[in-house]
Amino acid sequence: MDKWKTLEKKEITRGKIFRYYDVKRQSPDSGDIGNFDVLSFAHWVNIIAITPEGQYVFVEQYRCGTDRVTLEIPGGAIDSGEDPLVAAKRELREETGFTCEELIHLGTVEPNPAFQTNYCHTYLAKDVKRTENQDLDPYEEITIHELSENEVREKLMSGEVNHALVVAAFFYYDNYLKN
Amino acid sequence: MDKWKTLEKKEITRGKIFRYYDVKRQSPDSGDIGNFDVLSFAHWVNIIAITPEGQYVFVEQYRCGTDRVTLEIPGGAIDSGEDPLVAAKRELREETGFTCEELIHLGTVEPNPAFQTNYCHTYLAKDVKRTENQDLDPYEEITIHELSENEVREKLMSGEVNHALVVAAFFYYDNYLKN
Numbered sequence: 001m002d003k004w005k006t007l008e009k010k011e012i013t014r015g016k017i018f019r020y021y022d023v024k025r026q027s028p029d030s031g032d033i034g035n036f037d038v039l040s041f042a043h044w045v046n047i048i049a050i051t052p053e054g055q056y057v058f059v060e061q062y063r064c065g066t067d068r069v070t071l072e073i074p075g076g077a078i079d080s081g082e083d084p085l086v087a088a089k090r091e092l093r094e095e096t097g098f099t100c101e102e103l104i105h106l107g108t109v110e111p112n113p114a115f116q117t118n119y120c121h122t123y124l125a126k127d128v129k130r131t132e133n134q135d136l137d138p139y140e141e142i143t144i145h146e147l148s149e150n151e152v153r154e155k156l157m158s159g160e161v162n163h164a165l166v167v168a169a170f171f172y173y174d175n176y177l178k179n
Numbered sequence: 180m181d182k183w184k185t186l187e188k189k190e191i192t193r194g195k196i197f198r199y200y201d202v203k204r205q206s207p208d209s210g211d212i213g214n215f216d217v218l219s220f221a222h223w224v225n226i227i228a229i230t231p232e233g234q235y236v237f238v239e240q241y242r243c244g245t246d247r248v249t250l251e252i253p254g255g256a257i258d259s260g261e262d263p264l265v266a267a268k269r270e271l272r273e274e275t276g277f278t279c280e281e282l283i284h285l286g287t288v289e290p291n292p293a294f295q296t297n298y299c300h301t302y303l304a305k306d307v308k309r310t311e312n313q314d315l316d317p318y319e320e321i322t323i324h325e326l327s328e329n330e331v332r333e334k335l336m337s338g339e340v341n342h343a344l345v346v347a348a349f350f351y352y353d354n355y356l357k358n
């Protein structure tokens with residue numbers, strides 16, 4: 001199957017975290033022409049961070065989309081031109097104050113290829129230590145939790161932790177543990 | 180941690196698959212007031228469908244966000260007022276022509292609680308059979324693939340299958356298999 005041909009791309013508006021385009025494309029198979037929503041985002045990173053004691057570092061924060069407080073792994077947007085691994089170390093440090101020597105790339109997902117342009121890279125940070133204070137962005141209010149392996153598993157299966165990018169991160173982590 | 184208070188909600192524009200709002204909210208902790216992007220979507224379903232021969236039903240289609248052809252499990256939007264389980268059976272049937280008696284709920288994720296309002300429910304469909312023809316929406320062009328267990332695992336780990344909602348679905352599926 002071949003990809004569709006882009007005939008027109010028009011910026012509709014800019015949000016605070018995306019640019020919204022209307023894109024006219026044509027199927028090479030059927031010849032059909034349609035207009036589609038495309039949201040251009042920065043690429044993202046997230047990090048499964050584990051202390052030497054085997055505790056997992058989670059962040060509790062209010063989320064505007066679902067209008068509720070969530071429990072997630074640390075993560076955020078990659079700055080323009082920034083290496084994903086550098087971004088992962090930075091986001092971990094800024095959101096939690098935890099740092100580490102080495103990061104292991106676990107996997108990379110497309111958050112939603114249907115309408116989003118971006119990727120999310122997942123890293124594993126082992127033996128993280130709290131060496132700094134949080135350095136939060138405007139409107140970021142984050143409470144840090146250190147959860148045991150059992151607590152993480154229970155919250156993933158009960159749905160208390162249910163961010164798709166976090167669940168996907170643990171898919172890769174479980175496969176990393178198998179090898 | 181308490182959720183933020185909504186002070187104003189203004190519709191900026193309507194896309195084809197979402198409504199885009201600018202929402203002004205106030206933190207109960209700091210008193211900070213900020214404006215945030217919120218995209219209201221229909222809720223979604225996706226389905227891990229397996230034939231009596233143990234083959235997994237995947238759909239190949241062009242995706243406008245990342246501008247490439249992807250390999251995913253079947254899925255789609257829940258119609259207004261539709262039961263998620265009914266939507267899952269319908270999307271499986273429409274996209275692939277495969278049907279089944281029973282669906283098992285594996286898990287429910289928030290695709291992105293930071294700015295999206297919706298949920299995605301994942302189901303397992305065992306012993307699916309191709310009893311009907313595809314019944315595709317406008318601009319849907321889908322090629323069906325039946326993949327072996329080994330092929331699915333190889334494509335998940337190589338990144339050929341990398342839609343976050345599909346990867347998350349397999350996290351729940353692997354945990355279902357453990358129990």
